Amino acid sequence: MSPVHMAPVPNSTVVAYRDDGPLSRAMGLLVAGQLPPLPPVLAGTFVTGVLLVLGVAGTDGLAVFAPAVTLLLAGPGSTHPHDGRFDWLVPPLLRVIEYTFVVAVGFAHELNPVLIFLLLGALAFHHYDLVYRLRQRVYAPSWLSTLGLGWDGRMMAVSLVALVGPLTFGYAVLALYLWALFGWESLTCWLAAPRSGVEEADMGTQD
Incomplete structure (x- = not known):
C-alpha cells in the first residue's frame, strides 16, 4: 500500500491536525520542540475561557485578548512531535478554543448569526x-x-476586526476568503489525486 503523495508527508499526524499558522510555527522554532504541548494548551484553554466569559459579559472587551494568550501558551509547542500519551488532545482543544472564540466575539457584538x-x-x-x-x-x-x-492567524484576524471594525464586514470577508481558498484547494487536490492510491489508502483505514 503506497500513500498518495500530493505534498511532503507530515512528521506527525497529530501535529498536522493542529493546523498551526506562521505565527504559531515561528514560536515553536524558538524552543526547538522541547516544550511539551498539552499543559500549555490546557492552560490556554482555561485562560481563554475566562477571557471569553468576561468579554461576553461586557468587561471592556477582554475577549479580544484571547488569541494573544492562546498563541503565547500553545504556540511554542507546535514543533514538538506530540508523541505523549495524551498529546492527541491538543488539536481538539485548539478547535474548541478557535470555534468558541469566533462564536463568542460574534454574539457579543450582536453579529448576524x-x-x-x-x-x-x-x-x-x-x-x-x-x-x-x-x-x-x-x-x-x-x-x-x-x-x-x-x-x-484566524483568531488574530477576528480579534483585529473586533477592535477596529466593522465586524460584519470583517466576518464576511474572512468567511468568503476561507471558503474560496479551502474549497478550491480541496477540489483541485482531490481531482488530482490518483484514484487507485486513494482507494488503497481507504481500504487500509478499514483494516
Whole structure:
C-alpha cells in the first residue's frame, strides 16, 4: 500500500491536525520542540475561557485578548512531535478554543448569526477535509496552512476586526476568503489525486 503523495508527508499526524499558522510555527522554532504541548494548551484553554466569559459579559472587551494568550501558551509547542500519551488532545482543544472564540466575539457584538455560522462552516469544512486527507494519505500542501492563516492567524484576524471594525464586514470577508481558498484547494487536490492510491489508502483505514 503506497500513500498518495500530493505534498511532503507530515512528521506527525497529530501535529498536522493542529493546523498551526506562521505565527504559531515561528514560536515553536524558538524552543526547538522541547516544550511539551498539552499543559500549555490546557492552560490556554482555561485562560481563554475566562477571557471569553468576561468579554461576553461586557468587561471592556477582554475577549479580544484571547488569541494573544492562546498563541503565547500553545504556540511554542507546535514543533514538538506530540508523541505523549495524551498529546492527541491538543488539536481538539485548539478547535474548541478557535470555534468558541469566533462564536463568542460574534454574539457579543450582536453579529448576524448567518455570518457567524458561515465562518464556522469554512473552518469545519477545512478541518474535516484535513482529517480525511490524513486518513487517506492525501497530504495538503505546506502553503495551505500559511494562506489559511492557521488557528492562530484566524483568531488574530477576528480579534483585529473586533477592535477596529466593522465586524460584519470583517466576518464576511474572512468567511468568503476561507471558503474560496479551502474549497478550491480541496477540489483541485482531490481531482488530482490518483484514484487507485486513494482507494488503497481507504481500504487500509478499514483494516
